[in-house]
Amino acid sequence: MFEIKPIFNALLRSKAGALMLLIQVAITVAIVSNAAFIIQDRIEYLQQDTGYPEDEVFSFTVFTYSDDIDLIQKFEENETMLRNLPGVINAVAASEVPLSGSGSASSFQLDADPTDSKSVRAAYSGGDENFLDTLGVSVSEGRNFNPDEVIVSQDLSKIPTVIIVSRAFLEEMFPEGNGLGNTVYMGPAPLKIVGVVDKMMGPWLKDRAADNYIIFPFLQPNNFQKFIVRANAGEREAIMRQIEDIMLEDYNKRVITNVRGMDEAKANYNASDILMMRMLVVLIVVLVLVTALGIFGLTVFNISKRTKQIGTRRALGARKSAIIRYFLVENSIICTAGLVIGSIAALYLGKALLQEYSLPELNNWYIVATALFVLVISLLSVVMPANKAANISPSVATRSI
């Protein structure tokens, strides 16, 4: 029915051409499945929930170069000024900005004595009681800072005693669930956990403890000061554009830089991942195209080589469908072999990437899906020329060339 044996024999006779097709299909499967998996992995990473309304928040840096003012007082005024801007929901001076790629981290211990104590790493930032609201997150258990707990000072010896932590940190430090109200230590300093935020990610999304974030009710106003502002999503861009002028108008011995939305800062931090993703997408698309064109070219060539044979078959009573089927079956035999080899190669490539680079383990469904996809593409690339072949007139057979 499918004439598999004669097709197979014909393939064996033109083995080099078939082998090339097989290699193409195999490598295509190996690359596409792995690349698709990497892409999916990056998409998941890029689309993960950070806990923040990224399209509402923006930040900027104030670099004050004169000593003639009291920074504590100035920043207090500026916070109030910013909060009063139309469209602004809240604003705060902060030591670090989440998702920005820049920040501080430390180990936090269960005991005051660091030796043998359980220790969990977390990024941290400081700000007053407006910090959480400005970032668009809220305490789900416990409470926010009271204004009287907030220390705004140049004096580093004044140390806060309470903190608000992300749930991820709390659960890592206190897996039994008794974290809220408990105390952790940063060096010798005891810090009581008064509130928990379910989701708030730290400054480095790629950190192994990206979800561990701790907020201190503490700010040391600095001549290199970061500000965070949350505005209505639609008005954010307009406010960002005016922010430099507004700030300089208030006081001009300073430079306003790095005015950027949280989403932009995040995209900037992840630019290399976005780039990798785009390049892989291009690679996959072009690769599949090239393979399809290769199959197309080879089929066209095979048909032109066998024009007379096809004519003869037609003259002897073969239906058009039989001709098309002949080429489809021929292609499927090669492709299936290529798919099998390609799937094995994909597994090995996945293993190699896993070993060599920090990639997760390849999900085998990607190989299956890719193999099916490549098979469909290859059959599609055959159908067109095969259809043309089926239209070869039987009279070709009787004409001598």
Next chain:
Amino acid sequence: MFVHYLDLAWRSLKRTPLVSGLMVLAIAVGIGITMTSLSVYHMMSMDPIPEKSDTLFAVQLNTMDEGNQWWTDDDLPQQITYKDAMALYKADIPAKKVPMMRTGFTVHMNNDQVKPFLEGTRVTGRDFFSMFNVSFKYGDTWTQNQEDTIAPVVVISEQLNEKLFGGENSVGKEIYLDDNSYQIVGVLNNWDIHTKYYDLTNGAFNNVEAVYMPITQIPALELPAWGNTNGWKYEMIDSYQDRLNSETFWLQFWSQLDSPDEKIAYENFLTAYLTEQGGLGRYTREGVSFGLRDVNGWLEYNNVVSEDNRILVGLSFLFLIVCLANILGLLLGKFLRRAPEVGVRRALGASKRDVFKQHLVEVSLLGLFGGVIGIGIAQLGLWGVRESYSYYSALATMDLSMLFAAPVIAISACILAGMYPAWLVCKTQPAIYLKTQ
């Protein structure tokens, strides 16, 4: 004969425009994709200072207690403490060495014409410029005396000089950094390095600094580090003096060692220094451990070529193989179809070698076309990379060697792919094709 073969090849390509077009397209796309990732890889991994990269050494010291780990392969911190940096700087050997750190200032002219702006500033020793082969357009580096007396002097980049002084010789003029005025002693020539190898802590592909000032300004101005400050134990740091005395790592240190003997001498010196420091009770370690890596070793150690890029280069080459398999299959068909003609040529006195050469010239021509179009595709790809990631804008370009490599890779790849079909066609017995056509 070569020109004749070229002529034949051109006719052959014209005779089968579809198949030839497919082959050229396949090789062009393969080369385009490969060159895009390879160009970035090439720029990332290129030796930034080939004339002396093997004599400049990044110094690493392990001044942590035994058992402390670092995220580097050999547990050595990439930076060193302030006190070690200054001690090494004051040492007698080697002749040239510099500690350094990145900070920043608001630059202005104390007038209304120039709106104040931030500039990254490198605080370092006066030999920095001669060590890293940075040349001066005007003036020179600060003097030893100026460095020792913490004189308010700076060296600025050509770009900053252009911006503030319209490119004139500004040596002797003043600029304001924050609220203090500084005298310009030198203006650099454009320093175009794609990898900021001397300080990788802020990102390997950032721009070089626009302002340079003596290292002695660090304690004087209490300069903050625009870079990483890493500690390995809890230290109470309440003042800038605490920071200077602390065991935190925040400076880079480079030494120039011109010969293996100098290197050995320096290694001995570092061993002695660390043994002495350990003896002072600063830290508890058995034995000493330090690192001396030359420029290329330093780039490799710091994984300057990103993992993603390595994966991409690997995948691109696999992709190129697919394109080659594609071409090989098509060439096989094309060449074998021409076997009768080859039979005639053989009968008329062509040797196998003649036939082989003729076909290789043809595939080389394919490769050349593919390579040239491939450069176009690669430029498009690199443009996409620059658009997508401005941080790579200096890297995502093709230098001359890559422009040259593209057709060379394309042609060699095509010859590789064409070898088998060409061999097959020249090996066939000519007689069988001659009887009838």
Next chain:
Amino acid sequence: MLTMTNISKVYQTEKVQTHALRDFNLQVNEGEFIAVTGPSGSGKTTFLNIAGMLENFTGGQYMLDDVDIGKLNDNARADLRNQKIGFIFQGFNLIPDLNLYENVEVPLRYRGIKAAERKRRIEDCLEKVGLGSRAKHLPQQLSGGQQQRVAIARALAGQPRFLLADEPTGNLDSLMARQVMELLEQINKEGATIVMVTHDPELARRAPRNIQVVDGKLADFTLYQSREAVLDTANDNKMKSAVEA
């Protein structure tokens, strides 16, 4: 000039051994015009291919101008073929992409002759076969007889001393066949040695020496006519074709 002693040729396929030639002995002297006849499959073409060094032989000895062909490698054979032997095929075997001029040029290029000398010879040869004015035409623009004349011009361009023709008139009607035959006779007269395979007894009869291959062996050879007689007929025919034209 050509001596074949006990030449044999065996085609080996997976299951079958075919003896195309066995104990084949032949001596061809300078200036001869030999017609080779025989039933199809008898080994005529194999003989011709071996004579032209297009195929290797399995056993025996083949001397061409005192050179032992069996001891030459492929490149040396290609050179020798290029210098001494011209081929004319039944199917003409012109290269379709090349115009007449370029087709004739092919063997000259492989011989490494300088461009000016090539031009002179090509024009000469095309003139000789009466196609001098059509040098820029492509083969498919010509009739079969004209194509075969180009093929002859190509064979002559290298000034071979030895011309091998395999059914040179097989694809031509009788008039064209005669014209081609006359051309060959003229070339023979000018000094080239010709061996022509044919199944046309009339043409064979015009050759001074006939040999017959049967079952891979040289069966017998007969002199059908005297050389003079052939030349007479040739002259008659030339007159006739001139009148027809």
